[in-house]
Amino acid sequence: MKILLFGKGGQVGWELQRSLQPIGTVVPVDFDSTDFCGDFSNPDGVIETVRRVLPDIIVNAAAHTAVDKAESEAEFALTLNATTPGALARAAAETGAWLMHYSTDYIFDGSGTTPWMEDSPTGPLSVYGRTKLEGETLIRASGCKHLIFRTSWVYAARGGNFAKTMLKLAQEREKLTVIDDQFGAPAGADLLADLTALALRTAQQRPEVSGTYHVAPQGETTWHGYATHVIGFARAAGVPIKVATDAIAAVPTSAFPTPAKRPANSRLDTRKLRETFGVNLPDWRTGVDRMLTEVLGR
Numbered sequence: 001m002k003i004l005l006f007g008k009g010g011q012v013g014w015e016l017q018r019s020l021q022p023i024g025t026v027v028p029v030d031f032d033s034t035d036f037c038g039d040f041s042n043p044d045g046v047i048e049t050v051r052r053v054l055p056d057i058i059v060n061a062a063a064h065t066a067v068d069k070a071e072s073e074a075e076f077a078l079t080l081n082a083t084t085p086g087a088l089a090r091a092a093a094e095t096g097a098w099l100m101h102y103s104t105d106y107i108f109d110g111s112g113t114t115p116w117m118e119d120s121p122t123g124p125l126s127v128y129g130r131t132k133l134e135g136e137t138l139i140r141a142s143g144c145k146h147l148i149f150r151t152s153w154v155y156a157a158r159g160g161n162f163a164k165t166m167l168k169l170a171q172e173r174e175k176l177t178v179i180d181d182q183f184g185a186p187a188g189a190d191l192l193a194d195l196t197a198l199a200l201r202t203a204q205q206r207p208e209v210s211g212t213y214h215v216a217p218q219g220e221t222t223w224h225g226y227a228t229h230v231i232g233f234a235r236a237a238g239v240p241i242k243v244a245t246d247a248i249a250a251v252p253t254s255a256f257p258t259p260a261k262r263p264a265n266s267r268l269d270t271r272k273l274r275e276t277f278g279v280n281l282p283d284w285r286t287g288v289d290r291m292l293t294e295v296l297g298r
Helices: 011-019 043-053 074-095 127-142 162-172 189-205 223-236 271-277 284-296
Strands: 002-006 025-029 057-060 098-104 145-151 176-179 211-214 248-251
Touching: 002 011, 002 043, 011 025, 011 189, 043 074, 057 074, 057 189, 074 098, 074 127, 074 145, 098 127, 098 189, 127 145, 145 189, 162 176, 162 223, 162 284, 176 223, 189 271, 189 284, 211 271, 223 248, 223 284
Parallel strands: 002 025, 002 057, 057 098, 098 145, 145 211, 176 248
Antiparallel strands: none
């Protein structure tokens, strides 16, 4: 089985290069690849890559994820998040390939406190959210066999992330202020990649699983709770932390105005994923602790 992976250099794409190896031959490409076009600003070039590789599975881990920057470059974000994924989906439909695609909690308006289900009403608050929702719509309209994983608060040991930023600041400052009115669950890129491989293996035998799924660890927290956990872990591991435990101030979103509005409720109901694929999802702290252990070298 041949798997064409777009976005190999991203956090999720890097982990996918590992997790997909046991189920097929992986052809990984990125925006700067020379053998094949992986540049999502060039839909025609990307489709030509599909025609040359003729994969059994297309995994799209490429996207415009700079949420604030998207507000000032909406057309570019639309191309990367919707136009090209839509073209990929049509190519998948023509060739009979499966398409694996990743979406986001940003397609919802963030209201309420109830976890979002796959069929909950959408209402994106930002260009990023709107373009990701349009990408989903185009994929479904293509008629291709597909899996769409919606997730939130993605992190990885590789590259920058919120936890690493908090660790750096905690070693430099005596006081920190962190938002405490946005709720969700940090999702590790390694967990997403492993669940992708499992779901794709299942899909080969059960094509009826085609559809949209919410993917997130168990439990919930806020950015303040996330930061507090990270700093506490580092302190216990012997990292020289400057900020005191009671000096991490909880503040509302309004304290940090940004070009793109963030959803307050990023909770995702994962029942459909768990029941369809028979998976057990760990508590969010499990993955974060594993990532921190790797980052800290302890």
